[in-house]
Amino acid sequence: MLSRHDLAWLTLRGWERASRDAPAGTRDAIAGWGRAGWPGVVTRAHADLGPGQVALGIALPPRPVDGSKPRIALSCGAGDIDRAGPALALADAVEAAPSAWRKALAALDEEAVDAGLNLRVYGSLAFQALTGQAYVTARSDIDLLLHPATALDYRYALALLARHARVLPLDGEIVFGGGLAVAWKELAGAQHGQVRVLSKSLQGIALVTVDSLLASLGEELPCSV
DSSP, X not given: OOOTTOEEEEOHHHHHHHHHHSOGGGHHHXXXXXXXXXXXXXXXXXXXXOTTEEEEEEEOOXXXXXXXXXXXXXXXXXXXXXXXXXXXXXXXXXXXXXXXXXHHHHHHHHHHHHXXXXXXXXXXXXXXXXXXXXXXXXXXXXXXXXXXXXXXXXXXXXXXXXXXXXXXXXXXXXXXXXXXXXXXXXXXXXXXTTOEEEEXXXXXXXXXXXXXXXXXXXXXXXXXX
């Protein structure tokens, strides 16, 4: 089953259909993306999505005039996906990062691996690594994705990210059971388990308590104070 931020490589016919069904001003960019063999990124389903369709997104490099990154939404049929996989592993993106980030990113990834955590990356750094084009700017964040297996993993991950955010512009999400993802900075600011935070999933958005998220990891929670 697909999740937000997964990567999807379409068949040639899939890219042709996606280009044909997209707004006229985006068709050339979509067709060029497909010819380059780059993947689309799975995004949250929207109201106009038909049965059996998957919502995808791509982002073009920043415009020189204002630095904005044109984002293009498209869709495809599930049968148009040649292959799919999770977001890019952080280790596979380190060399594509600005040189000033690489040593600190490698140290972050090594510490995560030692703790049994698998860091993945999406957003500007991921697009830069996947396409070889220039996406990262001085204003860019490093969008990380982390799936803790237990509440202990979750607590360690928050501490790890907070510590490394002192030297890197870290952003991103922690993903819980059922594919519910919450910005790690919002979780770090939650004062107790009954605080409601904004979660995102393939199906939509919802306010949920931190306790319910931790319970989805299958580990017994301590009593709330």
